[in-house]
Amino acid sequence: MARGGGELIREHMSGKFIIPREELMHPGHSACPGCGEPIAMRLLLKALGPRTVMNVPAGCCAVIPGVWPRYSLKIPLIDHAFECTGATSSGIRAALDAKGMNDITVVGWAGDGGTVDIGLQSLSGAIDRGTDFLYVMYDNEAYMNTGSQCSGSTPWGAWTTTTPGGNEISHRTGKKRILEMLVENGISYAATVNIAFPEDLIKRAQIAQSIRGPKFLHILSPCPSGWKMDPSKTVEVAKLATQTGMFPLYEYRDSQYQFTEEIKDRKPVEEYLRLQRRFRHLSPTQISEIQNLVDNRLRELDARMEASRK
Amino acid sequence: MYETYRDLPPIQITTESTKGNQTGTWRTFRPVIDLDKCDRCYTCWIFCPDVSIIVEEEGDYPSIDLIHCKGCGICANDCGPGAITMEREPL
Numbered sequence: 001m002a003r004g005g006g007e008l009i010r011e012h013m014s015g016k017f018i019i020p021r022e023e024l025m026h027p028g029h030s031a032c033p034g035c036g037e038p039i040a041m042r043l044l045l046k047a048l049g050p051r052t053v054m055n056v057p058a059g060c061c062a063v064i065p066g067v068w069p070r071y072s073l074k075i076p077l078i079d080h081a082f083e084c085t086g087a088t089s090s091g092i093r094a095a096l097d098a099k100g101m102n103d104i105t106v107v108g109w110a111g112d113g114g115t116v117d118i119g120l121q122s123l124s125g126a127i128d129r130g131t132d133f134l135y136v137m138y139d140n141e142a143y144m145n146t147g148s149q150c151s152g153s154t155p156w157g158a159w160t161t162t163t164p165g166g167n168e169i170s171h172r173t174g175k176k177r178i179l180e181m182l183v184e185n186g187i188s189y190a191a192t193v194n195i196a197f198p199e200d201l202i203k204r205a206q207i208a209q210s211i212r213g214p215k216f217l218h219i220l221s222p223c224p225s226g227w228k229m230d231p232s233k234t235v236e237v238a239k240l241a242t243q244t245g246m247f248p249l250y251e252y253r254d255s256q257y258q259f260t261e262e263i264k265d266r267k268p269v270e271e272y273l274r275l276q277r278r279f280r281h282l283s284p285t286q287i288s289e290i291q292n293l294v295d296n297r298l299r300e301l302d303a304r305m306e307a308s309r310k
Numbered sequence: 311m312y313e314t315y316r317d318l319p320p321i322q323i324t325t326e327s328t329k330g331n332q333t334g335t336w337r338t339f340r341p342v343i344d345l346d347k348c349d350r351c352y353t354c355w356i357f358c359p360d361v362s363i364i365v366e367e368e369g370d371y372p373s374i375d376l377i378h379c380k381g382c383g384i385c386a387n388d389c390g391p392g393a394i395t396m397e398r399e400p401l
């Protein structure tokens with residue numbers, strides 16, 4: 001069974017820190033209560049350490065670190081336009097190389113809209129240039145900063161203001177397979193991670209940090225206001241996303257795909273869907289359709305992993 | 311700090327941390343830790359989005375920074391032994 005959430009306790013000694021202790025984030029940032037993004041940011045910074053430079057495009061991530069003159073991170077950060085996370089990262093890396101500062105990790109931290117829709121071309125360009133940087137996409141599955149508009153990463157059947165619920169679900173194909181897309185693009189390392197599995201997240205981030213070349217992390221980061229759920233359920237829902245197979249955790253490394261959290265006893269997707277009111281309009285047939293989509297997706301992933309091992 | 315716009319630095323710089331933002335005023339429910347039930351797994355510390363669970367040293371019991379805690383309740387929801395309860399703030 002995949003671990004995570006409150007179950008961590010049963011597997012660890014009490015009174016011990018299982019993740020790095022150093023805190024690179026101040027309290028008082030402007031995220032909504034229960035937001036998954038600061039959890040992801042905090043865990044990632046714990047993994048990468050203070051020798052990190054971050055650049056963020058428009059989105060929640062541009063607002064959360066704080067409003068001038070106050071700032072919540074203990075690392076430098078550059079704000080830039082929506083579509084140039086990859087280009088800015090290449091620029092920062094070039095500047096650091098020119099100054100001879102090779103021990104610094106460059107992180108492009110963008111949302112799902114800034115990655116799969118708007119920033120895709122500059123990310124692709126940065127991979128093409130072979131820039132040594134880590135691109136992190138925190139995925140809250142819609143344009144949440146502007147009030148929940150559908151993005152290329154919104155799952156099939158989810159309510160957003162531009163895909164209202166009803167008998168007819170719009171003809172979308174579901175989440176873009178960004179990780180596979182970037183692997184075909186020639187990325188060095190790519191992994192999906194989940195805030196409910198902090199040890200795994202930190203491990204993947206540190207592996208990514210140790211590899212040279214373009215790297216990609218896809219973090220699931222629930223949004224209580226956009227997913228229309230109780231803010232206290234953020235970690236629980238994120239954990240269910242992996243346990244039901246809606247968000248499988250896997251990585252691409254050394255030309256091989258592999259699962260990083262094996263899911264045994266996979267739970268039905270309904271357990272994940274019913275905690276969120278964005279899926280409230282779904283009929284039982286539509287829920288079984290989502291179950292089918294998830295089953296097919298996991299079968300396809302299995303086949304992909306088999307094929308990559310040969 | 312700056313008298314006119316001419317005194318501003320040529321680039322945008324931050325002068326203080328967000329610790330000055332009293333986000334605790336957003337809170338409706340206050341987390342309360344029952345230290346008898348707590349077995350110091352630090353799950354609350356790991357998952358707190360507001361960096362408001364304070365553990366000074368390994369082995370210490372966690373405490374809560376009520377100036378910044380937004381009262382989301384993730385700590386209470388994910389606490390293994392159920393040592394954290396959410397109590398309504400007085401009006």
